[in-house]
Amino acid sequence: SYDLTQPPSVSVAPGQTARITCAGNNIGTKNVHWYQQKPGLAPVMVVYDDSDRPSGIPERFSGSNSGNTATLTITSVEAGDEADYYCQLWDTTSDLPFFGGGTKLTVL
Amino acid sequence: QVTLRESGPALVKPTQTLTLTCSFSGFSLSTEGMCVSWIRQPPGKALEWLALIDWDDDKYYSTSLKTRLTISKDTSKNQVVLTMTNMDPVDTATYFCARMVRLGTYRFDYWGQGTLVTVSS
Numbered sequence: 001s002y003d004l005t006q007p008p009s010v011s012v013a014p015g016q017t018a019r020i021t022c023a024g025n026n027i028g029t030k031n032v033h034w035y036q037q038k039p040g041l042a043p044v045m046v047v048y049d050d051s052d053r054p055s056g057i058p059e060r061f062s063g064s065n066s067g068n069t070a071t072l073t074i075t076s077v078e079a080g081d082e083a084d085y086y087c088q089l090w091d092t093t094s095d096l097p098f099f100g101g102g103t104k105l106t107v108l
Numbered sequence: 109q110v111t112l113r114e115s116g117p118a119l120v121k122p123t124q125t126l127t128l129t130c131s132f133s134g135f136s137l138s139t140e141g142m143c144v145s146w147i148r149q150p151p152g153k154a155l156e157w158l159a160l161i162d163w164d165d166d167k168y169y170s171t172s173l174k175t176r177l178t179i180s181k182d183t184s185k186n187q188v189v190l191t192m193t194n195m196d197p198v199d200t201a202t203y204f205c206a207r208m209v210r211l212g213t214y215r216f217d218y219w220g221q222g223t224l225v226t227v228s229s
Contacts, residue, residue, distance in 0.1 A: 031215075033215040033216075037155075041221075042204055042219040042220065042221055042222055043155065043204075043219055045215060045216065048213070048215045048217075054217070086154070088215065090213070090214035094171075096157070096168060096170075096171070097216075099154065099155045099156070100154075101154045102155065
């Protein structure tokens with residue numbers, strides 16, 4: 001098993017920067033992916049391989065990963081960014097995928 | 109264009125076996141690197157990965173649920189089937205299928221819309 005710990009909630013005012021963390025043992029050695037999930041919808045990948053963006057995802061979404069923490073950063077936050085965010089990785093030791101517990105982003 | 113769609117019963121009784129089907133298009137599960145996974149989400153709770161099957165018919169299961177899960181594929185029909193035995197009310201959740209490409213890094217790039225399964229007598 002591989003534990004991924006996310007803060008339950010993050011709040012930010014419109015136009016500010018939101019940072020959502022994902023903590024795991026030596027997570028910096030793994031590739032981390034981030035998903036956005038709005039109510040009633042399926043998750044959508046917003047960052048993959050720590051810091052790459054799928055096509056169609058705004059440049060406001062970025063990621064970093066080092067040591068024991070991966071971070072999803074959303075700049076110039078908009079009301080439409082309000083959602084749950086999940087980190088995910090593949091653990092090569094157990095050869096299984098794992099999700100973090102999710103973070104609810106609230107735009108004040 | 110890659111699409112996935114889940115189908116199955118909306119309601120099952122406790123102790124029954126759940127059978128869900130993921131029908132997909134836009135890729136083939138016989139292509140190296142292609143995989144389909146099942147992931148669930150209880151109401152108001154986090155995503156939980158359940159099972160994965162790959163192009164080579166290798167199967168992977170959640171450690172905590174592996175005794176209850178079976179995943180299989182029908183490549184000719186572009187379908188993946190998940191069975192979960194001995195259903196309990198705590199298994200009430202939206203069940204998603206998602207594609208993973210196991211080339212380089214392993215991420216879920218396409219998801220189905222999900223299907224809500226309620227376990228109740």
